[in-house]
Amino acid sequence: MGDFEPAPPRRRGPGRTGRWPVATIGGAVAWTLAAALTPPHAGAQQTAPQGSSERTLLPAPVVPVAPSLTREDVDDAVGLLDNTVTGLMDQTGIPGVAVAVVYKDEVIYEKTFxxxxxxxxxxxxxxxxxxxxxxxxxxxxxxxxxxxGKELFALSDPVSQYNPAFALGDPYVTEHATFIDLLSHRSGLFTGAGDFLEDLGFDRDTILGRIEQQPLDTFRSSYHYSNFGYTAGGEAAAVAAGKPFEDVAEEVLFDPLGMTRTSYRHADYLAHENRAHIHVRTGPEATTWAARYDRNPDAEAPAGGASSTITDMAKFVRLQLAEGEFGGEPVIARAPLAITHRPHSVTGGNPGSAARAHFYGLGWNVSYDDEGRVELSHSGAFTLGTSTNVTMLPGEDLGIVVLTNGEPIGVPETIATIFMDIVRNGEQTVDWYPLFHRAFAAMAEADIADARAADPSGDPGEALPLEAYAGTYDNSYFGPARVTLDGDALTMALGPDEAPVSFALTRDVGGRFVFETIGEWGTGPSRALFEIGADGTPSRLTLGAYNTRGLGVFERP
Known part of the structure; x- marks a missing residue:
């Protein structure tokens, strides 16, 4: 398959200037990669006291400049979308893509491939x-x-007022963390907090009940992308409404918009015969794909559990661009919806560099282009096989949604960015796909490096008979690790009692073994180290990949 060629340059009419600096890699879409898709275990760490007071919302308007694009600008970019999509599909082999463009409350493009x-x-x-x-x-x-908007709470209210079960690792944060704090990833929870428990099969209540054992960075002065911090915010809203979050979403949003095939329940996704199966790449050329996995995100539903169609998502974008109205009728109150579109956390950028700072709103990446326009975007990705993107220019009443059924390699981000690039500049100014592809590869490599760095490095000691390691090793966060010997094979079971996950333990040297990690956060082989107590028997088990935050040490009673 040939390389994907950028769209040919075209001359922009009089009065149209501007081109994105390469350093921004597509404005907010680039920070979607760095901040919104299971990123490396890192984030902006800024000094502030743990009990810092509530900040005033940044006074940036949602639409800071007058609209300047024309229908011709948009139509020109729409006219090149077919070639953009099919070119990327030829280049990558990704199985399926769906794209919709909304402009001035009209779906002007909706195609599937x-x-x-x-x-x-x-x-x-x-x-x-x-x-x-x-x-x-x-x-x-x-x-x-x-x-x-229904006045059940204010977004600046502490969530503990509505969900008494909410707790984080610092009493001050527990008492003061607001809906805004949790939905803008500034609670102090580190990236990935709770995600390992989800991989092991624990449910939402269990994970949120144990998340207070997670260490915290500085409250309101650090940004870390946390699925379960976000889920805690959605769950508190549902408690305030007196119904499960999945039901609330239907009543508040899906039913009024006629999003009839959208749900936060994984069972609903599976019930559709007409569903996009998720795919990962296989083979040496990395352009062949296989549908190997199911990914059940019910535990983190508000953060990652929705399923939808391109038609339904176009309705969602229409609502956003119409400031909470749909078909001329109010659905979501304008004032709280506008708060979701404003910056609340700084996610990156250096004021001394050519790249501008980027921000996170409530569920949106927020950035500003060379013309001063606000761009709102967010990507979605499961390493087990799906990738999606929504990007909007609210001031221009323009948005694009891209859905795919392939693992994250940069395809939806590339399609959205090429489209917006052509809209702004009349031509594709950068070969975007290699940039996004490298960004995703770098994130995956960073996750693997973090897991390897957590591998136990202590003395493996002498090799004991396999039966000596058998037993139960307790851990308040992960629950017990049950190590058993079956013939000449040592196995370890983790996860809920009713459906534990089994890991084969293969001896490396002495009391150090190797096991394969699993799930969305699987990073390949990791090490398990048994430490010997004073009585000469194993007394402690450290699991490398699960110890990135110091929670992966299991004690034998």
Whole structure:
């Protein structure tokens, strides 16, 4: 398959200037990569006291400049979308793509490409249901804004007022963390907090009940992308409404918009015969794909559990661009919805560099282009096989949604960014796909490096008979690790009692063993180290990949 060629340059009419500096890599879309998709275990760490007082919302308007694009500008970019999508599909082999463009409350482009599952003929169509992954977040913040508009709470209220079960690792943070804090990732929870428990099969209540054991960075002065911090915000809103979050989303948003094939329940996704199966790349050329996994995100539903169609998502974008109205009728109150579109956390950028700072709102990445326009975006990705993106220029009443059924390699971000690049500049100014592709590869490499750095490095000691390691090792966060010997094979079980996950333990040297990590946060092989107590028997077990925050040490009673 040939390389994907950028769109040919075209001359922009009089009065149109501006071109994105390469350093920004597409404005907010670039920070979607660095901040919104299971990123490396890192974030902006800024000095502030743990009990810092509530900040005033940044006074940036949602639409700071007058609109300047024309219908011709938009139509020119729309006219090149087919070639953009098919070119990327040829280059990457990604199985299926769906794209919609909304302009001035009209869906002016809605097309689907490819198949629901590799090796089968069923095509993607406008009713095909995709897993949205983290594009669930702006949907959830809209639901929460809808409840705030009904005066069930204010977004600046502490969530503990509405959900007494909410707790984080610092009493001050527990008492003062607001809906805004949790939905803008500034609670202090580190990236990935709770995600390992989800991989092991624990449910939402269990994970949120144990998240207070997670260490915290500085409250309101650090940004770390936390799925379960976000979920805690959505859950508190649901408690205030007196119903499960999944039901609230239907009543507040999906039903009024007629999003009939959208849900926060994974069972609903699975019930659709017309669904996009998720795919990962296989083979040495990395352009062949296979539908190997199911990804059940129910535990983190507000942060990553939605599924939808391209038609339904176009309705969602219409609502956003119309400031909470749909079909001329108010659905979500304008004032709280506007709060979701404003900056609340600084996610990156250096004031001394050519790249501008980027921000996070409530479920939205927020940035500003060379013309001063606000760009709102968010990507979603499961490493087990889906990637999505929504990008909007609210001041221009313009938005694009891209859904795919392939693992995150930069395809939806590239499509959205090329489209917006052509809209702004009359031509594609950068070969975007290699930039996004490298960004995703770098994030995956960083996750692996973090896991390797947590591998136990202590003395493995002498090799004991395998039966000596058998037993139960306790851990308040992960629950017990049950190590058993079956014949000459040592195995370890983790997870809920009713459905534990089994890991084979293969001896490396002495009391150090190797096991394969699993799930969304799987990073390949990791080490397990048994430490010997004073009585000469194993007394402690450290699991490297699960110890990145110091929580992966298990004690034998």
């Amino acid at each position: 490819g198949v629901r599952e590799v090796g089968k003929p069923d095509p993607i169509d406008t009713d095909t249901v995709f897993l949205l992954a983290s594009v669930s977040k702006p949907i959830a913040s809209t639901v929460v804004a809808g409840l705030a």
